[in-house]
Amino acid sequence: MTTASFVMEARxxxxxxxxxxAMDGVDFELLPAEILAxxxxxxxxxxxxxxxxxxxxxxxxxxxxxxxKPVKFRNPVDARRQGIETVYQDLAVAPAMTIAENLFLGxxxxxxxxxxxxxxxxxxxxMQADAVAHMQDLRIGIRSMKQAVETLSGGQRQGVxxxxxAAFARHVVIMDEPTAALGVKESNMVLDLIRRVRxxxxxxxxxxxxxxxxxxxxxxxxIQRLGKRAALVKTSEIKMPDAVxxxxxxMTV
Amino acid sequence: xxxxxxxxxHTGLRSIFDNLPPVTxxxxxxxxxxxxxxxxxxxxxxxxxxxxxxxLQQVMVVGVMAIGQTLVILTAGIDLSCGMVMALGxxxxxxxxxxxxxxxxxxxxxxxxxxIAFGLLNGALITYIKLPPFIVTLGTLNIAFALTxxxxxxxxxxxxxxxxxxxxxxxxxxxxxxxxGTVLMLGMYLLAWFLLRxxxxxxxxxxxxNNPEAARLMGIPAKRLLVxxxxxxxxxYGIAALLSVARTGVGDPQAGQTDNLDSITAVVxxxxxxxxxxxxxxxxxxxxxxxxxxRNGLTLMxxxxxxxxxxxxxxxxLAVTTDQMSRxxx
Numbered sequence: 001m002t003t004a005s006f007v008m009e010a011r012x013x014x015x016x017x018x019x020x021x022a023m024d025g026v027d028f029e030l031l032p033a034e035i036l037a038x039x040x041x042x043x044x045x046x047x048x049x050x051x052x053x054x055x056x057x058x059x060x061x062x063x064x065x066x067x068x069k070p071v072k073f074r075n076p077v078d079a080r081r082q083g084i085e086t087v088y089q090d091l092a093v094a095p096a097m098t099i100a101e102n103l104f105l106g107x108x109x110x111x112x113x114x115x116x117x118x119x120x121x122x123x124x125x126x127m128q129a130d131a132v133a134h135m136q137d138l139r140i141g142i143r144s145m146k147q148a149v150e151t152l153s154g155g156q157r158q159g160v161x162x163x164x165x166a167a168f169a170r171h172v173v174i175m176d177e178p179t180a181a182l183g184v185k186e187s188n189m190v191l192d193l194i195r196r197v198r199x200x201x202x203x204x205x206x207x208x209x210x211x212x213x214x215x216x217x218x219x220x221x222x223i224q225r226l227g228k229r230a231a232l233v234k235t236s237e238i239k240m241p242d243a244v245x246x247x248x249x250x251m252t253v
Numbered sequence: 254x255x256x257x258x259x260x261x262x263h264t265g266l267r268s269i270f271d272n273l274p275p276v277t278x279x280x281x282x283x284x285x286x287x288x289x290x291x292x293x294x295x296x297x298x299x300x301x302x303x304x305x306x307x308x309l310q311q312v313m314v315v316g317v318m319a320i321g322q323t324l325v326i327l328t329a330g331i332d333l334s335c336g337m338v339m340a341l342g343x344x345x346x347x348x349x350x351x352x353x354x355x356x357x358x359x360x361x362x363x364x365x366x367x368x369i370a371f372g373l374l375n376g377a378l379i380t381y382i383k384l385p386p387f388i389v390t391l392g393t394l395n396i397a398f399a400l401t402x403x404x405x406x407x408x409x410x411x412x413x414x415x416x417x418x419x420x421x422x423x424x425x426x427x428x429x430x431x432x433x434g435t436v437l438m439l440g441m442y443l444l445a446w447f448l449l450r451x452x453x454x455x456x457x458x459x460x461x462x463n464n465p466e467a468a469r470l471m472g473i474p475a476k477r478l479l480v481x482x483x484x485x486x487x488x489x490y491g492i493a494a495l496l497s498v499a500r501t502g503v504g505d506p507q508a509g510q511t512d513n514l515d516s517i518t519a520v521v522x523x524x525x526x527x528x529x530x531x532x533x534x535x536x537x538x539x540x541x542x543x544x545x546x547x548r549n550g551l552t553l554m555x556x557x558x559x560x561x562x563x564x565x566x567x568x569x570x571l572a573v574t575t576d577q578m579s580r581x582x583x
Binding site: 076077080088090091092093094095096097101105106107108110119120121122124 | 452453454463467470471472473
């Protein structure tokens with residue numbers, strides 16, 4: 001039933017909230033090193049699906065596979081341990097703390113030996129150096145890692161959140177509306193960033209309302225409608241109006 | 254876009270200002286120095302080693318309590334119960350030693366445990382029942398006060414064993430007598446500063462005050478940490494209780510009644526934000542010193558104590574205004 005070539009796979013996910021069935025047997029497939037966009041109208045079950053994939057909710061029924069192996073996430077920390085990183089819409093950063101501190105928030109590098117294990121002393125130099133390396137890797141131009149995140153522009157903050165996910169993800173990076181709050185120039189910067197994450201071999205699940213952005217970066221599109229997957233199409237094989245038509249139910253495949 | 258309009262000279266000046274620490278970091282130190290210069294110019298008796306030793310002794314108890322208060326405020330909380338918890342701790346340790354006649358060190362430990370129990374209660378109610386810190390600690394303030402009065406029958410405890418008074422003893426640096434208690438206070442500040450800066454849990458306290466949701470999502474054990482902060486703060490009030498006992502030589506059930514506001518004053522004057530997540534703990538020491546210097550200096554100048562309270566009140570409002578303004582800029 002499952003194919004090991006999928007990085008992530010879901011079969012028959014169901015989630016009910018009282019009388020409302022938010023997900024009604026959703027299938028989901030993610031290939032290695034692809035950018036997969038998830039689109040859908042409000043109430044199509046798009047965010048429920050993403051929450052299930054990132055561990056924020058537990059589906060009532062259905063199975064989830066990572067590299068062909070069945071997995072269960074009880075919470076986001078569970079999913080993170082399995083190498084699935086999420087860039088949250090509100091970025092989940094600590095504004096008054098530095099870029100380096102935010103990159104390593106909750107998983108700081110400790111000093112070697114008893115200083116790190118017992119006293120939990122931080123290896124600030126190493127984190128500083130690693131922060132510079134991660135940011136250069138994604139070509140995010142920020143002068144100092146010792147700047148507070150609140151001094152950065154919206155696009156740069158997004159860059160910090162993406163770099164954090166890319167640095168720790170072993171399997172998947174999930175991005176929830178990463179360009180929603182940004183201007184044209186900054187959006188393009190973030191779209192470039194998403195491509196660079198893919199170049200590093202990490203698949204990206206991109207949730208977006210912005211059709212031009214989806215068509216600019218995505219390899220494939222998962223179209224969600226009425227709690228089910230209405231279509232899974234290659235971006236090169238579909239036109240934008242048709243994708244929107246499937247999404248709204250004006251067209252079926 | 255207004256950015257291209259700025260001249261290179263302007264941006265040069267700008268970048269110098271950007272690289273300076275924010276006003277809340279060096280402001281308190283400048284205020285302390287300015288106050289010292291002012292009082293030194295007004296009275297000859299101010300700028301002496303003996304007088305500074307006296308100021309340190311006067312701020313010692315509130316200064317130590319303010320360390321705990323800073324930890325709590327960094328998490329965007331507040332602890333109104335600190336002074337009453339301290340008083341309860343001092344009554345427990347002195348009565349256990351005098352009335353029950355148990356080993357003074359064990360009695361001190363019991364005093365600490367009484368404080369810790371209140372810290373756990375504060376932390377659990379705030380974290381797990383999600384009650385506002387202001388209300389919870391207002392409640393425990395009254396509970397601790399009542400328990401103190403009931404247990405002590407509002408009587409001062411006297412005849413304490415010497416072991417409890419060690420931190421009131423002095424040693425000499427040149428001509429100046431310094432109490433061990435002030436050395437303990439300074440040591441505690443340095444330790445707290447180091448732990449908050451250099452350890453993972455220390456940084457997590459800041460993250461918790463900055464963005465609790467982000468802290469949770471990034472896998473920081475936010476709930477456990479918050480309970481721990483209130484508990485450690487309460488242990489610090491217990492240490493303050495020991496210093497209060499050593500300084501006065503008695504167990505005083507009326508102690509600590511204004512210490513909650515005094516400690517919050519020290520924290521705010523020291524540049525720590527009441528909104529949480531920002532501040533340096535050494536600033537709190539400077540904040541406590543500012544209050545101490547003002548009280549001492551005005552007393553030496555013969556100003557009545559009501560005016561000292563008036564000036565402290567104005568200072569607090571100035572400090573909170575600076576905090577609020579510097580946030581609005583962002």
